[in-house]
Amino acid sequence: MPADGMAPETGLSLPLSTGELGARDARELRELLDGIRARFGLSGAGYKERYFRRRLGLRMRRLGINRYADYGRRLVDDPEEYGRLLDAVAINVSRFFRNRDVWDALRRDVVPALLALDASVHVWSAGAAAGEETYTLAMVLAEQAGTTQALDRFSIVGTDIDTRALERARRGRYGEEALAELDAVSRARWFEGGPPWTVRPELRKQVDFRTLDLAVDGYPGGQHLILCRNVLIYFERTLQESILARFVDALVPGGYLVLGQAETLLGPSREMFRRIGNRERVYQRA
């Protein structure tokens, strides 16, 4: 077996990843999720069930396992398998300036207000993947302020559940595809080398990355802007609602929240924000 513990695709049919489960499989899945939560804290229960089963199914197929109970035993025997499961569940696809329109809206409607504050400013990219979104935010702030030093009074933090993605974020090295949206001027301004492209140290030192599971960990308070894009879509509605309610508490009054294009406010949080603009998912807290 290769070093990453993955067997080649076995071609096993895996009815477990889709469709209704029989009683035995449903029980084994519940036990597996309880075991994962108890041992590792992964909030598997909060992911949309079909999504979680599909991603889990990928791992099981790779290992040639077709019972949830057997996969649970595998996790006990080989704790590194948990990291591989996490990689399969936590899809880290991102890129710099993903959805340009959102960044244009931020430049127009949000960044001037943040730069005008005379206190220290806290911005948070929640579900930061390998840091593309967090660095983009730092770039936009620095460009509009006119200098990178202006970021000294900003706390710019990217968090994710996936520690390996965060290690990549701290290294700040990216392939060509992550920079697809950047023109030559921006590349030269913010990156060295290439490819791989490395974020310039003066920008890297302005940004912090930390592990944070949005389902279970405490949130940093006093935020002026929270970006949480393309993360909530993976979660069940109840978890989405509770995360949104906790974002309300984490934001200062008048602070901003940005969601992904396929995401929206749910539950009581709808009363707590006004939408800015018509098309982008940019909201301001009451």
Ligand SMILES: C[S@@+](CC[C@H](N)C(=O)[O-])C[C@H]1O[C@@H](n2cnc3c(N)ncnc32)[C@H](O)[C@@H]1O
């Ligand atoms: C598709 S990426 C989005 C990256 C970036 N926000 C963007 O829009 O380009 C989703 C990220 O959410 C993270 N994620 C998934 N579950 C999470 C959880 N419970 N807590 C924190 N982050 C989570 C994944 O690890 C992944 O990096």
